Amino acid sequence: MFDPKAEAMSRDERAALQRHRLWGLVDRLLVAGGVQADRLREAGVKGGADVTLAELHTLPFTTKQDLWDAYPLGMLAVPQDRVVAVHGSSGTQGRPTLVAYTKADLDLWAGMCARSLSCAGASAESVVHNAYGYGLFTGGIGVHQGAVALGAAVVPMSGGMTERQLRMIADLRPDVLACTPAYALRLGEAAAETGTDVSSLRAGLFGAEPWSEELRTAIENVLPIKAMDIYGLSEVIGPGVATECLEQNGLHVNEDHFIVEAVDPATGDPVEEGEPGELVFSTPTKQALPLLRYRTGDIAALSHGECDCGRTLVRMSRIRGRVDDMLVIRGVNLYPGEVERVLLGSGLVVPHYQLVVDRRKPDVRLVVACEAAEATEDGPAEELTRALRADLGLHAEVRVLPAGTVPRVEVGKAVRVVTWESGPAPLPGLD
Numbered sequence: 001m002f003d004p005k006a007e008a009m010s011r012d013e014r015a016a017l018q019r020h021r022l023w024g025l026v027d028r029l030l031v032a033g034g035v036q037a038d039r040l041r042e043a044g045v046k047g048g049a050d051v052t053l054a055e056l057h058t059l060p061f062t063t064k065q066d067l068w069d070a071y072p073l074g075m076l077a078v079p080q081d082r083v084v085a086v087h088g089s090s091g092t093q094g095r096p097t098l099v100a101y102t103k104a105d106l107d108l109w110a111g112m113c114a115r116s117l118s119c120a121g122a123s124a125e126s127v128v129h130n131a132y133g134y135g136l137f138t139g140g141i142g143v144h145q146g147a148v149a150l151g152a153a154v155v156p157m158s159g160g161m162t163e164r165q166l167r168m169i170a171d172l173r174p175d176v177l178a179c180t181p182a183y184a185l186r187l188g189e190a191a192a193e194t195g196t197d198v199s200s201l202r203a204g205l206f207g208a209e210p211w212s213e214e215l216r217t218a219i220e221n222v223l224p225i226k227a228m229d230i231y232g233l234s235e236v237i238g239p240g241v242a243t244e245c246l247e248q249n250g251l252h253v254n255e256d257h258f259i260v261e262a263v264d265p266a267t268g269d270p271v272e273e274g275e276p277g278e279l280v281f282s283t284p285t286k287q288a289l290p291l292l293r294y295r296t297g298d299i300a301a302l303s304h305g306e307c308d309c310g311r312t313l314v315r316m317s318r319i320r321g322r323v324d325d326m327l328v329i330r331g332v333n334l335y336p337g338e339v340e341r342v343l344l345g346s347g348l349v350v351p352h353y354q355l356v357v358d359r360r361k362p363d364v365r366l367v368v369a370c371e372a373a374e375a376t377e378d379g380p381a382e383e384l385t386r387a388l389r390a391d392l393g394l395h396a397e398v399r400v401l402p403a404g405t406v407p408r409v410e411v412g413k414a415v416r417v418v419t420w421e422s423g424p425a426p427l428p429g430l431d
Contacts, residue, residue, distance in 0.1 A: 002118060006256055007311045011304070014312070015053060018259055021284035022056070023048030028290060032077035035066055036292055057261060057270050061280065062294045064097060067235065072098050078288050087138045089234040096136060099234045100288040106145070108285060112240030112254055113146020119243040119252060119309075120203045120228045122176045124151030129169055129201075131179035131187070132208070133159045133412060138238030139208050143178045146240060152176075159411040162186065166196040173200035177225065181206040181215055182414035185351055188222025198223060203246075205230045207239060209413045210319045210337045214344030216248075218351035229318055235294055236281045242316055247308050250315030257285045260314065261293070262302045265323045276301045276320055297323045299335070327357065327417070329366045332394050336416045339368060342391050348380035349373055352406040356430060358420045366396040367420075369427050371403050401429045 002008075009017070026048035029036045039060035045051060051059065067075060076083070084103050088096035101109070122128065128147040132139035140158055147154035155172055157165055159179070165187060169177075177184060184206050191198045201223055207230040219227045231251050232239035241258050242251035253260050262277030263270055271277035279296045283289075301317040321335025336355055343349050349370040356367040368388070372379050379400040388394045405428060407415065418426045425431050 002310065003115070004310070007115070007252070007254075007313055009256075009312060011312065014256060017256055018284070019053055021256075022051055022053065022259065022282065025282065025284040025290055025292060026051050028077055029292060034075055034077075035070070036060075036062055036075070040292070053259075056259070056282070056293070057263070059293055061268065062291050064235070064295075064297070067097050067099075068095070071095070073100055075289060076100055077290050078102060083288055086136075087141070087234050087238065088136050089138075097235060102287040104287050105237070108257065109142060109237050109240060110145040110149040112237065112257065113142050114149040115146075115254060116205060116230050116240045116243035117143075117146055117150050117152065117176065119245045119311075120176065120205050120230075121226075121246050122147075122150060122152055122203065126150070126152040126176050127172060127174040127200075128152050128154045128176045128178060129157060129165075129172070129174035130154055131157045131159055131165060131177065131183060132239075138232070138234045142232070142238040142240060143205070159183065162190050162410060163194075166191055166194060166198070169201070170197045175200055175202045177201050177204040177223070178230075179204075179206060180208045180409065180413055181211040181219060181227070182209065182409040184219050184223065184227065185215070186408050186410070188219060192222060201225045204228065205243065207231055210321055210335070212318070212337050212341045212344065214341055215351055218344060231298075231316070231319065233296060233298075235289075235291065236283055236296070237286065241281070245307060245309040245311065249307065250303065250317060252307070252311050252313040253302075253316055255314055258283060260302065260316070262300065263295075265299070274301055274303050276317070278323055279316070299323065325417070327355070327366070329357075329364060330395055332392065334392055334394060338392055339388065339394070339396075340416070342387050343368070343370055343384065346380070346384060346387055347373065348384060349400070350403075352408060354406050354415070354427060355417045356420050356426055357417065360420060360422060366394070367430055368396050368398045369401055369406055369430065370398065371406055372400050399430055401427065405429065 082102050083100045085101040088098040130143050134140035204225045204227045216227045228244035230243045232241040242253040259282040261280040265278040279298045283291050299320045353370040358365045381398040381400045384398045
C-alpha cells in the first residue's frame with residue numbers, strides 16, 4: 001500500500017524529518033557510549049543539535065570491523081533485556097556479524113518489508129511465495145514478516161527442494177515470488193522442464209546478490225513476471241532498505257528511516273549525484289543497534305527526482321559490486337557483474353556462468369566458464385573473448401562447457417567467483 005505521507009514527501013519535508021531523527025540518533029549514541037560515541041566526541045560533537053545534514057559527511061564512519069571487534073553484541077545501545085531477536089550475516093572465516101533487534105526494530109523492519117512488497121505491486125489480497133532462506137540470515141524472515149504486516153498470505157518455503165517449490169506454486173497460485181535472482185532463474189527453468197503451471201505469478205522481489213539487467217531479462221523470459229530488485233543488509237536492518245517499483249528504474253531508498261550517502265571507496269569523500277560510490281547508511285530510527293555512517297562496501301549511484309509511481313524517495317542504481325569483490329586481472333579492475341552483462345547481453349550463452357581466478361602461477365588469469373545457448377560446431381568462445389576485450393579491456397580465457405556443467409543454485413546465493421590455487425580444476429573441462 002503506497003503511503004504518500006512517507007514516500008511522496010517534498011525534499012524539504014523529508015530533510016526536516018531526517019534532521020530531527022538524526023539529532024535523536026546522535027544523542028542516543030552519546031548516551032550509550034562505546035566506539036561511536038567516542039568518535040563523535042573526538043569530532044567535537046556534544047549533542048545532536050551540533051549536527052546538520054549538510055555536514056553529515058564530515059562525521060566519522062562506522063565499519064564492519066567495529067562490529068567484529070565488539071562481537072557478539074558489544075555495540076548494543078539498549079539494555080540486553082530489551083533484545084527480542086538476533087540475526088546476522090556471515091563474516092570472515094565463517095564468523096557471523098550479529099545484529100540485535102528490539103520489538104520496535106522488528107516492527108520497523110516488518111513495515112519496511114511491507115513497503116517493499118507494496119512497491120512491487122503486492123497487496124493484502126496477494127499470496128507471497130517466499131523462497132529466501134530462513135534462519136540467522138535476514139532474507140526469509142524479513143520478507144515473511146513484511147507479508148504478514150501487509151495482510152498478505154505468505155508461503156514460507158525457504159530455499160531448496162525445487163520440485164516441492166513448483167508444486168506449491170502450481171497449487172497455491174501465488175502472485176509474488178521472493179528469492180535470490182539466481183534461484184528465480186532456476187525455478188523458471190525447472191518449471192519449463194517439468195511443464196509446471198506458474199502462470200499465477202505477476203511480480204518477483206529478488207535480492208541478496210548483485211544482478212544485472214541482462215539477468216532480469218533472462219528471468220522474465222522464463223517466468224511470467226516483472227522482476228524487481230530489493231536491497232538490504234543485516235547491519236542496516238535486513239531486506240526493505242530499498243526496492244524497485246513496477247517502473248523498474250531504480251530502487252527507492254526508504255530514506256525516512258535510512259539516510260544514505262555515496263562516497264569514494266578510497267577517500268571517503270562524497271561523490272557527485274549519479275556517480276557510483278560506496279553506499280553509507282545512518283539508521284536514525286533503529287534502537288538496539290543504531291549506526292552512524294555505516295560503510296556497506298556496496299557500490300551504487302544515487303539520484304533524486306520523482307518517479308512515475310509518485311514516490312519522491314532518492315533512488316539508487318543496482319548494486320554494481322562490492323568493494324571487496326573487485327577482481328584485478330592483468331591490470332584491469334572489474335566487478336563480476338560487468339562480465340555477466342557482457343555474457344548475457346551477447347545472447348550466446350545460457351544465464352549460468354562462473355569466473356575462475358587461476359592463481360596457480362604468478363601471472364594470474366581469468367577463466368570464464370559458461371554454457372552455449374545453442375549447440376554449434378565451434379561454439380561462441382572466440383566471439384565472447386573478443387566481446388570481453390572490446391567492452392571491458394579484459395583478456396580472459398572463455399571456456400564453453402557442456403550443458404549442465406556450471407552449478408545451478410538450489411540453496412543460498414550463486415557462487416559466481418571461485419579461486420583456483422592448487423589441485424584439480426574447480427570445474428571439469430578447465431585444464
